[in-house]
Structure formats: C-alpha cells, structure tokens
Amino acid sequence: MSANTSDGPGLVRHYRHVLLWPLQLRVEAARDWRGEPWELLTKVAGDVWQPVEDEFTLDPSEFQERHYQEFVSFLPYVQRFLYGEMRCARDRRDKGFGESPMRVMRRRDVAALRVWLTPETEPVTVSVAHADLYFFHDMDVVVLNVELYAEDLPLSLAQQMLYRFGRAYPSGWHASGQGLHNTWRSEWLDAEGRVLMHSDSSQRERFLHFVCEHRAPATSAHWAFLLQPLVQDAADEDGALRYRQIEYHRMPLLAYLALDNPRALTKEEFTRLGLVTSLRPGDALPKRDPSVTQFEERYCDDRFWTDCDDGPNTRFICTGSALIVVGDARSRYFRDANKGLLSQFRHQYFLLFLIAHFHRAVLLHFSGLLVDAISGLDANDNDSVRRFKRRIRSYFESFLRFSHRYWFFELSERGQVQSLFRRCSEQLGNDRLFAKIKDDIGEMSRYLDSDSQRRQSNTVVRLTVVTIFGLVATIVTGYFGMNVLLFSEAPLTHRIFYLVMVTAIALALTGFAIVKSKRLSDFIEALADERMDTRGKLSALGQVLWHRRSDDIQGR
Incomplete structure (x- = not known):
C-alpha cells in the first residue's frame, strides 16, 4: 500500500x-x-468466472469450525436457502437434489x-x-x-x-x-x-x-x-x-474497521462514519437533520459497546445502505479471522446484509414489472388485454415462489444477527414494500378475476336470451310435428324446400338473437318491469330494432 x-x-x-x-x-x-x-x-x-465450491463436502475433515458456526447461526429455513439440504444418505446420489437456490460465481x-x-x-x-x-x-x-482489505x-x-x-x-x-x-x-x-x-x-x-x-x-x-x-x-x-x-x-457497503482505541472517536466522528454513504467527509454536519440528531437511536447497536478490558468494545452501525463494524484492534477476538468477529463479519453479517438487499432488489424488480404491464394495457385492444393477463398471472406465480422460498421475517435466534437484519430491513423499508407489491399484484389478480366473471356473465346472458327466443322456434316446430299439416305426404322437393326455408329462418333468428342479445336482454328486463309504462317498453323494443339509445329506461 x-x-x-x-x-x-x-x-x-x-x-x-x-x-x-x-x-x-x-x-x-x-x-x-x-x-x-x-x-x-x-x-x-x-x-x-468459475463456480465457488460448496463448503459442505463429502469429506468431514475439510469442514471447518468456522463453517459450522456460520451454518448454525441461521434458522432451518434460512439454512435450506443458503446451503440446501440432504434428508438422507441416498440423496447424495441424486444430482441436484436439495441444492441451494443461490449460486456463486467468482472472478x-x-x-x-x-x-x-x-x-x-x-x-x-x-x-x-x-x-x-x-x-x-x-x-x-x-x-x-x-471485498477489499488493507492494513494500517x-x-x-x-x-x-x-x-x-x-x-x-x-x-x-x-x-x-x-x-x-x-x-x-x-x-x-x-x-x-x-x-x-x-x-x-x-x-x-x-x-x-x-x-x-x-x-x-x-x-x-x-x-x-x-x-x-x-x-x-x-x-x-x-x-x-x-x-x-x-x-x-x-x-450498498459493509465496512470493518479495527482501531487501536475506538472509544477515542467522538460522537460526531461516529456520525460521519455511519452516514458515510450520504455525507461527504469534510462537509459540515447537518445538526438539525433527524439522521444526525437521532443517530445513535436509529442506527447504532451498542450491546457489545462496553468500556472494559474483557469486553469486545465493538459498535455496529446500520443505516440500511451501510453496515459499519468498529472495534478494538487490540482484541484478539475482534481480529480473529476463523472464530472471532472478523470471521462473523465476512460471513454471518455479510449474509444478513446480502439477504436484506436481495429482498429489496427483487421487490423493486417486481414493482417495475407491474408498471410495465399496466403501461402496456389498452382495454379496447383484445390482444393487449390477453398479453396483460398472461403477464400478471406469470408475475403472480413468480411472486408466490419468491414469498415462499426467499422471504423471511426472521433469520436467526441469535439476538445480534436478528437485530441487525431487522434494523437493516426496516431502514430499507422492505416490509412496507413487500406489503405494497403484494397488494398491487392482488389488485391486478382480482381485476383479472372480475373481468373473467364479467365475460362469463355476459356469455350466460347471451345464452339465456338465445334460449328464450329459441323456445319460440321449438314450440313452432313442435306444432308442425303434430301433423296438423301433413308434410310427410308432400312431394320430396316440397319437403326439402320447407326444411331449408325453416332452417334458414331458424338460423337467422338465432343469429339475430345472438347479435342483439345485450339489447334483447334489456328488452326482456323492460317487459318484466311492472313499474315501466308501455311507452318505455316500446322504446326498449325500438332500441333493439333501430340501435337507438333510449333515456326512458332509467327507472328500472
């Protein structure tokens, strides 16, 4: 250096x-x-770029105590996310079974x-x-x-x-x-x-x-x-x-600073250090800024900030965008890279910080996807509506997989690890963002469900109208089947002619009923409305026949 x-x-x-x-x-x-x-x-x-080898090898002699301490720091479902799982010995023979959903590539x-x-x-x-x-x-x-490092x-x-x-x-x-x-x-x-x-x-x-x-x-x-x-x-x-x-x-950054006498730092120096991502060194400290006036309450975890020879003399500062660990360089435990705080900083604390920012990144990614989807929606374009439906259903499935596989409210039963994770998540606003994305996707999913129900209701209405008008044709054809007119004794050419004519009329009436099903539905409702006078009912019939909008059918 x-x-x-x-x-x-x-x-x-x-x-x-x-x-x-x-x-x-x-x-x-x-x-x-x-x-x-x-x-x-x-x-x-x-x-x-090469994959980072899994530390959980088949040879137990290669598995170090540091790996064990890192593993047991997290709750079981977090362990499965970070390291995967093997339920029994035979699982080792199944390639890919129980592997972690997280992969690391190293340059x-x-x-x-x-x-x-x-x-x-x-x-x-x-x-x-x-x-x-x-x-x-x-x-x-x-x-x-x-990850960078230096001495002195x-x-x-x-x-x-x-x-x-x-x-x-x-x-x-x-x-x-x-x-x-x-x-x-x-x-x-x-x-x-x-x-x-x-x-x-x-x-x-x-x-x-x-x-x-x-x-x-x-x-x-x-x-x-x-x-x-x-x-x-x-x-x-x-x-x-x-x-x-x-x-x-x-x-976002994590920093580990081993000082000869960390307690010699003043409150202002700690504030500048903790707010280093937003406050340029050398600039005047904004005394009235809430992040300055409430710095220790908001950002500092001082459970190990003890002024004694036996204590670790370590202060944790978490602002969401930064996690700063300041400790005593004279402490062997603080400098120990295998069992001490340096090892925990590089592994347990790094992982909790990574998970918090991964959560935020995925949620912001989902937010961007929803904006793109709604921006491309044109309710008057059937192709646009179909694309929107496919996208929202796909996003909803992805969000479900994220919430069940990757989303955690608790990482560890160790107070320090869990406290820093919750502090980091709260500073980043992950819980509020998760709730918002969940509500937004839920609203869009409910919109799709209501739209599908509306279309089904319209289909049912049309089928009902066609059935009603088809009932008339059924009665008429049934009447012809009563042998009042002996078509069976007519010449073959006459019977074929009548068959074609009746079929054409039935098809025309059915087509008319389908095309006018919405207006016919309104007309049927008008006929059934006892409060409507004859003029209003005739107006409803005129709307069916001449495509006119009537203002008389408003009191139903």
Missing part, C-alpha cells in the same frame, strides 16, 4: 470494505438454451485495486479478497459482490475510500473535469500488478451522449469490465447476459 501511515489514534489496523450491487438480469441466449443463467455465464465466459483474474482519490493524492493499493456474482434460482436478479490505513483515508469508491458512474463533474463524489482514477490489477482496466469518470462527453441516446446512465468502464461478459442492457453491445440498474448508483 502506498500512503502515509503514521501511527495515531486514527489508524485503521485492519480495513475491510465489502460492496454489493444488485442488478436486474436479462438472459438473451439462443432459443434452444434451457439452462440456468450461471451455467450460461460459465459457457460464454470460459475460465474468467479469478482480479487481485488488487489501485485508487487515486483526487489528482493531488498518492495512489492507494488495496487487495481484492474476491469478486463474486450471486445468482438466485427463478429470480431475475444478480448481485455483484467485491489512516482513518481519514478509509472514510474517503468508503465514500468515493463504489459508484457505478459519476453524478456530475467539477470544473477540472473530475467526477463528483467518485474517485479520480481506479485501476483493477492482476496478481502481477498489471492494469486490467481503469475508470473513465473524466470522460464527460461519453456519459452525456449515452444518457441522451439511451435514456439510461452508462456504467463506468472499470465496473463494466468487472461484470463482463454481462453487458449493460441499454448498450449497443451484443451479449447473452444483460443487466439493468435497479437502484441508486451508490452501491
């Missing part, structure tokens, strides 16, 4: 920075492709990140622990996960990193051409230190032209490179796997 790192109370002994970027996934493969998106990624990417070529925060500062190089893509069975959402990083520099790095594109530009809020330059490096790709936030015209042409913001070059072979949906590039932005371009 290249930076000035003089000892002091603001030195971060161990720095972890985890980014999550939920994206909407679209698969545009060949028609004969019937596999899963992660399988298609392996096919088109070659060795760049193997990116080893480090070099960052210039501003043109005047020296570059900072941090290691890349991994760059992963999380896929979820039957859900069109993928989550990019990047100044706290002020760490805050700048947390604030500036992790933006999909610049939100604007300074007069000098540097992008607002993001790093001046970022470079992905391989294991030998070679530059794989660098950022292009200073290319103002490229971003302006892309938005003007596609009505969607362009992804910065270094993030677009990291996602390859996935390509942005609005781009002109060809790609079997495409993605669209779901939320704000600022990626």
Whole structure:
C-alpha cells in the first residue's frame, strides 16, 4: 500500500470494505438454451468466472469450525436457502437434489485495486479478497459482490475510500473535469500488478451522449469490465447476459474497521462514519437533520459497546445502505479471522446484509414489472388485454415462489444477527414494500378475476336470451310435428324446400338473437318491469330494432 501511515489514534489496523450491487438480469441466449443463467455465464465466459465450491463436502475433515458456526447461526429455513439440504444418505446420489437456490460465481483474474482519490493524492493499493456474482434460482436478479482489505490505513483515508469508491458512474463533474463524489482514477490489477482496466469518470462527453441516446446512465468502464461478459442492457453491445440498474448508483457497503482505541472517536466522528454513504467527509454536519440528531437511536447497536478490558468494545452501525463494524484492534477476538468477529463479519453479517438487499432488489424488480404491464394495457385492444393477463398471472406465480422460498421475517435466534437484519430491513423499508407489491399484484389478480366473471356473465346472458327466443322456434316446430299439416305426404322437393326455408329462418333468428342479445336482454328486463309504462317498453323494443339509445329506461 502506498500512503502515509503514521501511527495515531486514527489508524485503521485492519480495513475491510465489502460492496454489493444488485442488478436486474436479462438472459438473451439462443432459443434452444434451457439452462440456468450461471451455467450460461460459465459457457460464454470460459475460465474468467468459475463456480465457488460448496463448503459442505463429502469429506468431514475439510469442514471447518468456522463453517459450522456460520451454518448454525441461521434458522432451518434460512439454512435450506443458503446451503440446501440432504434428508438422507441416498440423496447424495441424486444430482441436484436439495441444492441451494443461490449460486456463486467468482472472478479469478482480479487481485488488487489501485485508487487515486483526487489528482493531488498518492495512489492507494488495496487487495481484492474476491469478486463474486450471486445468482438466485427463478429470480431475475444478480448481485455483484467485491471485498477489499488493507492494513494500517489512516482513518481519514478509509472514510474517503468508503465514500468515493463504489459508484457505478459519476453524478456530475467539477470544473477540472473530475467526477463528483467518485474517485479520480481506479485501476483493477492482476496478481502481477498489471492494469486490467481503469475508470473513465473524466470522460464527460461519453456519459452525456449515452444518457441522451439511451435514456439510461452508462456504467463506468472499470465496473463494466468487472461484470463482463454481462453487458449493460441499454448498450449497443451484443451479449447473452444483460443487466439493468435497479437502484441508486451508490452501491450498498459493509465496512470493518479495527482501531487501536475506538472509544477515542467522538460522537460526531461516529456520525460521519455511519452516514458515510450520504455525507461527504469534510462537509459540515447537518445538526438539525433527524439522521444526525437521532443517530445513535436509529442506527447504532451498542450491546457489545462496553468500556472494559474483557469486553469486545465493538459498535455496529446500520443505516440500511451501510453496515459499519468498529472495534478494538487490540482484541484478539475482534481480529480473529476463523472464530472471532472478523470471521462473523465476512460471513454471518455479510449474509444478513446480502439477504436484506436481495429482498429489496427483487421487490423493486417486481414493482417495475407491474408498471410495465399496466403501461402496456389498452382495454379496447383484445390482444393487449390477453398479453396483460398472461403477464400478471406469470408475475403472480413468480411472486408466490419468491414469498415462499426467499422471504423471511426472521433469520436467526441469535439476538445480534436478528437485530441487525431487522434494523437493516426496516431502514430499507422492505416490509412496507413487500406489503405494497403484494397488494398491487392482488389488485391486478382480482381485476383479472372480475373481468373473467364479467365475460362469463355476459356469455350466460347471451345464452339465456338465445334460449328464450329459441323456445319460440321449438314450440313452432313442435306444432308442425303434430301433423296438423301433413308434410310427410308432400312431394320430396316440397319437403326439402320447407326444411331449408325453416332452417334458414331458424338460423337467422338465432343469429339475430345472438347479435342483439345485450339489447334483447334489456328488452326482456323492460317487459318484466311492472313499474315501466308501455311507452318505455316500446322504446326498449325500438332500441333493439333501430340501435337507438333510449333515456326512458332509467327507472328500472
């Protein structure tokens, strides 16, 4: 790492920075492709993306205590979501049985990140622990996960990193051409230190032209490179796997900061650290902002924030968009990467944060689908109505699968894990969003049901009218069958003529009854209405015969 790192109370002994970027996934493969998106990624990417091996191997000697602690931290239905299940020994022989609906693909070529925060500062190089893509069975959402780490990083520099790095594109530009809020330059490096790709936030015209042409913001070059072979949906590039932005371009983050004396931080410093995704380091603190005045009550979990030698001295700050863990670097438990808090941060706390943001991403994705469906509905176009019905029924089925397979109100019986999950979900508004999407889909489903009932009722009315008028023809033909007129003794040509004539008349009357069934239904109701006078009934008959609208049939 290249930076000035003089000892002091603001030195971060161990720095972890985890980014999550939920994206909407679209698969545009060949028609004969019937596999899963992660399988298609392996096919088109070659060795760049490889599946992460399951830690639950057949050899118990390879299963570590850290894996066990992670597994038992969650409730059984969450365990089945994260790790799958095997009900008995013979299940091992059934390929795919009991597998987790979550799949993880890892990029193997990116080893480090070099960052210039501003043109005047020296570059900072941090290691890349991994760059992963999380896929979820039957859900069109993928989550990019990047984990960075470094040792002995100044706290002020760490805050700048947390604030500036992790933006999909610049939100604007300074007069000098540097992008607002993001790093001046970022470079992905391989294991030998070679530059794989660098950022292009200073290319103002490229971003302006892309938005003007596609009505969607362009992804910065270094993030677009990291996602390859996935390509942005609005781009002109060809790609079997495409993605669209779901939320704000600022990626949610987790941070682990090990300080020599974390209790030396003031309340204002903790506030700036906790609100690092929205408050630029160095800016004046908005004293009247509720997020500042109620910071500790809203965002801090201090059950382990104890001022004693035996205590972990750890503070958890969760704002929804960020989960910050600050602790004592002198504590062996806090720094332990196998059994301590560092291990829990990278696994249990990461997973609860991932699940909360996965929930939000899927719900926002459903919201967008419903908007598209209702926007394309034209009630006067039968084809549009049929497409709308098919889409809503498909979305309703997908939402049911999501709510039963992926939606959880509780993750764990461990107070700390469950508390942070509920705090994160509440800050993100997941429960309210879930209820809204459920109600919206329910309303659309009820609309489809009522529309189907209305159509069935109209059909029944038409059939009833046809039956009533067909009854007259039945009586008449029955009368002819009483041998009052001896058609059986008539010549064959006469009988054929009468048969054709009566059939034609019956068909004409039946067709007339079907075409005029709605008006005939109104006429029958008018005849049955004892409160209507003769003039109103004749007006109803005129409406049937001459297609006129009558204002006299209003008091029924």
